Amino acid sequence: MESLHELFPYFEKDLIEEIKVAGIEKSFQKGEIILTQENYIKNIPLITKGHIKISRQDGVGNEIVMYYIKKGETCASTIQCCENRKKSNISAEAEDEVELILIPLEYLEKWMMKYDSWKDFLLINYREKFGQMIQTLDKVAFGNLQKRLEDYLQEKSSVNKNKEITVTHQQIAYDLNSTREVISRYLKKMELRKKIKLSRGKIKLAG
């Protein structure tokens, strides 16, 4: 295992020492389930090696990945879970060989007051994972842009009874809650597949 100093360079010396005393080292094999949604969480993990997949699952084999955590990070969701003393609402699975240090709950708040670096660590982690979740949320909510774009063009053309649509990529992006670059790239692909013909401010549907 890499030293704690290397993994968490901004932790104070004292904090590192406390972690060494209070932390419980655990390791998991690749594919091993670290946590299911039935578990109660009593510890905060500091990952010191490997990657963990955090996901939500339903009973029938569907799962959606919320985010991944890797060494030098902690799991943002566990913080929320253990505060409530509720069952975990997430599953965690080892993506490869994982080593981590469990920090018992009672130290969490204590260290928040005591060490700025700990507080910052948690905050930064939380922010980052939240951002990743927004992204996966977008993928699910707005998913298959490809299809939505095709429908959009089809709709637009049939409304105006015209194969020639006058709209900018920027406008489409706006309408579909996306960005110009992404729309442009999809349109380009469609053009290569001879589905449409592109020109400035205009799109002509094939057929």
Place this chain on the structure above:
DNA sequence: ACATTAAGTGATT
């Protein structure tokens, strides 16, 4: 010709 706006691209997260 020159400025403005639309579109294309590669790299990065």
Place this chain on the structure above:
DNA sequence: AATCACTTAATGT
């Protein structure tokens, strides 16, 4: 898929 940082191509004046 989004954002950034440019580049390139069309168009308007």
